Amino acid sequence: MATVLQAATLLMGWQTDIKRFRLRSALRSAPVRHKGFFVVRTDGRLSATYVVMPRMSKLIPNAIAVKADSTGSSAGSKPGHELLLFEALREGLEEEMERDPRVCVMGEDVGHYGGSYKVTKGLASKFGDLRVVDTPIAENSFTGMGVGAAMAGLRPVIEGMNMGFLLLAFNQISNNCGMLHYTSGGQFTIPVVIRGPGGVGRQLGAEHSQRLESYFQSIPGLQMVACSTPYNAKGLMKGAIRSENPVVLFEHVLLYNLKERIPDEDYVLCLEEAEMVRPGEHVTILTYSRMRYHVMQAAKTLINKMGYDPEVIDIRSLKPFDLYTIGNSIKKTHRVLIVEECMRTGGIGASLRSAIIDNFWDYLDAPIMCLSSQDVPTPYAGTLEEWTVVQPAQIVAAVEQLCN
């Protein structure tokens, strides 16, 4: 039985014959209640039981994607086109490079090789070697180079082959990227995008399974976003490139081959906004990146077998948190479960918990639960590795505990 999880773990280069599935993100707005929602079945078909709200397909430049006027927008809209997540990232990058000649890409093997995960494939032959730079192996230095180029007027997109390697660039990111706009008194801006795949993959070993969002979240001056679907990957990529602040875009190694139908029209997503995946009444589940899929799988069990109605929010914006969307949800459900891939100590969940307690203490009926990875380096052995990551069964048990 091909599960959502298995489908999502198709790695680059592996030619295993696993069924792909189609996933449709729900509408993005928080304040608008929806009657219908989606259930992803194992064979990839959407459940036809409920009313399916169509996605807005208007042109949305610089979207604050919280428009309430979704009525009738589906009439006559184009069906869109299907692609994989890494292709969506590339599409977003390519469109921005066409639109603005200052956008350039820097990283290892991004040029003629097309990038280790093929995100930059074809860009070097289209835009030339000058705009898609293959750098030698020195992360601190090509990040520094990106910072310098940004201060001089370019808009570089810096790719770390794996997020873990960007630990070598921590000095430039923390001491310069995040700081120079401030210490120069606003005289110099650093509109860089730093992106790369992170998270626990399939037996990649501890050094290639880092969750850098926990290390970076404290750096003032940075914005952090995490994509999880082809739709939001393209939108966030474009939003990040257009932002005047340094943005770190977290991708996940196991999500690159997700397939989805995205609009043909140009759209940009707001960097500070969370995504309502599934509205509900009983409990708010906050998650991001790959864990979204584990949560949605657990949600199936919760809804169908146990009668719960969880509200699932993909927080997307890791710094700053979208406390507006999150707060509205908590005010409705009064129970929070955070599901993250970070370590227990010092992860995104820890900060989010703290932020929720500060702001929404009065609305909580139960302590905030947080499911995270253990504080261990990720082991190589497949069975061990599986259990360092939060599994759907644990999510179901946590919701049960929270709601009783």
Add this chain to the structure above:
Amino acid sequence: MALICHARSTAARHFMRGLSASTVIGRWNSPPIPFSSGGSERRFGSARAGESVSPQYDDCRNQVLDFPGGKVMFIPEMRFLSESTGERISCYRVLDHNGQTISGSSFKEVTREVAVKMYRDMVTLQVMDTIFYEAQRQGRISFYLTSTGEEAINIASAAALSNEDVVFPQYREPGVLLWRGFTLQEFANQCFGNKSDYGKGRQMPIHYGSSKYNYFTVSSPISTQLPQAVGAAYSLKMDRKDACAVTYFGDGGTSEGDFHAALNFAAVTESPVIFFCRNNGWAISTPTEEQFRSDGAVIRGQAYGIRSIRVDGNDALAVYSAVHLAREMAICETRPILIEALTYRVGHHSTSDDSTKYRPAEEIEHWRSARDPVSRYRKWIERNGWWCDDVESEFRSSVRKELLQAIQVAERAQKPPLKELFTDVYDVVPSNLREQEQVLYQNVEKYPGDYPSDVPI
């Protein structure tokens, strides 16, 4: 482009003349792979499968073999390259101790106007350093760092650049800003961190920055500006601007990893950047013998494929000429250049240091007086009839007066308001920072006695 191709021949002529027996010229049978600006013209592959493995011969009947990177001659004897070339790389110099041009020296001519401005700025820098240092000792500013002994490097290199060249300083190059037009009042404002400071009081003293003068804000970590300069140079190259990036660093900075990678990147990306190393003998208390075992920084240029030169950093005309030519080569040929200027750090590392603890006071005094770059240059312009004693004393006292005045004004000026604590972290102040701002204001309102009364909200 204002710099036209004849400059290439000038540059080439100077370069070829500069090659001596001690510079090693590599012998390539195949040229390095060019970095194309459009289209994928990259060469893929070196030796291919199926090619003959028996030895081939180059033009001189030496046996060569094909490896990634090109053909290489092979020899039957085992020969290790020595760790040193034996002789140290020679140092370019124009003026002798008495300010006379050495016979046979070639240098870039300066007009009277430029020459006098250079001297005036060197004196201003010297006086500024003295006065601000004293101000720190009096407790009026918290920190200061002098450039004493390196005035020629500061001013002469700045004079050879254009205002469009972007400068990435370490921290001992305020003279470059001074040359470009930063006023003494502006320097004082930054040191006192008042509301007129362009940095809005956010950085330590001497961490100047000015987008108007293309002088990027000083950042304390060593050598982080090197790869940034490469990036900026890359940006200038993409925009085809008639400008280069210039970055300064000390002998200690050459030990950082960023130095290695920046030089490597600059060579590979063929970026128009000048790497200016101020080898002043000391990295706080670490002498160069303990910093590296190579022959200074200049010898390393060739390892990265970068054209380099060593100059006498206390000779203003030598520095001026070298930077002038380096700039031409960098822009016309889009290549990086490494300049090592030998000099001496006369002052302490900073006001937090007492260098007599690790070096003899006589040595410091020798370099302060006998080897002073300012007086050496002064002798030259006096010999040209462009300066004299009366003008000297008048100028020095007027600079001193202006500085004291600037310090008084800066000291009395208001500090930046509290709200500037939260601006410029991002392009707009986000909601979480606005929240924190409110909390802070509430605190100040509640406990006004704990908060300085002369700082506005």
